[in-house]
Amino acid sequence: MDDYTWKDKEYLKERMEYTGIHPQKFALWLAMASMTMFFAALTSALIVKKADFQTWENFKLPTVFLYSTICIISVSVVLHLSLVNYRKANFTAFRLLLFAGFVLGTAFLGLQLLGWNELKEMGMPLAGNLSGAFIYLITSAHGFHIAVGLLFLLIFLFFAIRSRKDPIYELKNIANPKRQFNLELLVSFWHYIDIVWIYLYVFFYLNY
């Protein structure tokens, strides 16, 4: 089977110039459509429930959620800068920013936990009124996506830091479009879950 070579790369290049997109990036967009349906299902469940439930209790959103919103926006900014630096082959800045993104992302999860705590203290435990339960439900569903994002970030970080002193590795980085492409996918994913949170925050804000 080895007389076979991947000479069709030329052809694929042509294909992509035609469709203008890498198929894996396209797959990520489809995944975003799917995740959007997931959050749409959850939030429409809230709307339906709110409409038919007599004893729905409104309350003021935990203030922590405002901070977590700021936090996650900064994750997006930091990761974007990290990608920019990677493209410019500033690997030190890239690594630092990637690390900052990881820390901020983890902080976001911590803030969400504080938010839950605040909810509980204002008399809205998980198993209490449905209005509160929806917040726990939706934030944990979103938090799960964040956790997955953090996992991939960690893997990236691991490879970025592991061989930082190795000049050949740095060279390979410059010459390796696959890594840059994967980084682009990862950063896009983070932008996406960032936007989802902003949507959720506004949604909560309007409904509570």
Add this chain to the structure above:
Amino acid sequence: MHSAEINVNTDLHAHGHDHGHDHAHGHDDHHHEETWIQKYIFSTDHKMIGKQFLITGMFWGIVGGLLSVLFRLQLGWPNETFPFLETFLGRWAEGGKISNEFYLSLVTMHGTILVFFVLTGGLSGTFANLLIPYQLGIRDMASGFMNMLSYWFFFAASVVMLSSFFIQTGPASGGWTAYPPINGIKDIALNKGSGLGFDLWALAMTLFVVSSLLGGLNYVATILNMRTKGMTMMKMPLTIWAFMFTAVLGILSFPALLAGVSLLEFDRLLGTSFYLNDIIINGNLLDYKGGSPILYQHLFWFLGHPEVYIIILPAMGIVSEVLSVHARKPIFGYRAMVISIMAIVIIAFLVWAHHMFVTGMNPNLGAVFVLFTLLIAVPSAIKVFNWIGTIWKGSIRLNTPMLFAIGFVSFFISGGLTGIMLGNSAIDIQLHDTYFVVAHFHIVMGVAAFCGMFAGVYHWFPRFYGRFMNETLGLIHFWITLIGAYAIFFPMHFMTGLPRRYFSFANFETFNNFNNLTEFISVAAIVVFFAQLVFIVNFFYSIFKGRKLEGEYNNPWGGTTLEWTAPVERLHGNWPGEIPTVYRWPYDYSVNGRSFIPQDEPLEPGEVEHK
């Protein structure tokens, strides 16, 4: 988009050995030998993954079918005992009689397994994987790694689902639709199947959804972005259209199931009351306030109805292909077929509440759903018309794949007609949750989709194994299945008022007159089950001992599509040399005085391209 962002060197061809470590150099210069594990277990090759889905699907098919034989024993002979059942099932069948609770587990798991693990995972997973790259002239899926994960999530889901048979309280028993409140409270004193069994069900379904999403993203991305030169959308075989829209349906509807099940698990494990309200058990009022089980039904059926099309569309695609090839005629109304598929996909999202006519919904809202439900019959009917048009006056070869394809059309018509009856809310209120519904969906979905799947297996078996399946065994399999399946499900239409999911009707005087009929159905069900074993035997026998394809020429049916231009031998990358370029549509049968013209043959001078 600027070309700086388009990285051709990235891993489009997903070699077995790419696990995320860095390759600075391209792939050309290093071809490792694949290890056995890379080749057969953790393969990223679409052909191997397709076969993995097929074999796993066949395993589940046997398990799911066997479960139905068990509950048919109870239904057909409610007063008999079968001591061998106790030997196998232990306390689930004490004294040789299946227990009431286990009966409910059996129907629940039968439905779940057949709907999701066989007719979704098994059917789409198999044929989308085997055919998309081959029919479109592609080396492999957009991401081989994701494709591999898709199978292994399916496998994990299978392990979890299967494990629920071996726990103390038994598998889930609240129906394949998993309605609350019965499934919403984790109380085994109330119902054993609502214990750990249900949590395993939910976990398995979550893994399953992840699997089908990973697969679906890949299929759509591959179809839209990676087709070979000349393969415009309107030159794609109908199989591909079907797989693509199946995947789109899944991508957009499975999340609703995940959402529904998440709320359910919150209720079960964390004490919320999304679906529960004022539940009284043994005189005690439980602490749940404000939820509504109807909310679950909306979330479930928002997936549930598209799901039935996720099952039937791939079968429709396969059947379109098989009918055209074996009737030696171009498909009738290609464009109408494509538009019908699109129409079905759109309307499929707008009809879910026809499963909920009796939930006390506003009749005006119900009327809207009646309207859309009846509308969906239109594209379905167009497709039926075109299939008949395709074989009309064709030079039909009545071999096994063709017979199963014709069987599909027959079942789809029979079951579609009862669908139109059910779609009218005024009629459905009488028929809901009776055996009439059971008859409807088994014929239109269950049996029809199986026929499509068998047509596909018999048709493409020579392509993927280099040998034919045994024709005599195939014919035996077909005729018993056709006659047997009608014998099982046709009488159910006339068992008026008989409620589904009942363990026994002994306490209902009125239903005594169906006793002979239920017994007859049970006999037929057992016969049909054993006929499927003929298929399994034929399948494995033929892999090793079947009649071989002869010579270089490996296009036994005279098909036009690209999969027949690739060697049978399993190559990484499918074609040893260049990928063929496409010049014509996929249905040039009996034209220009020739039996068929392959898609990669340039147009003759002066020949007009089919539009």
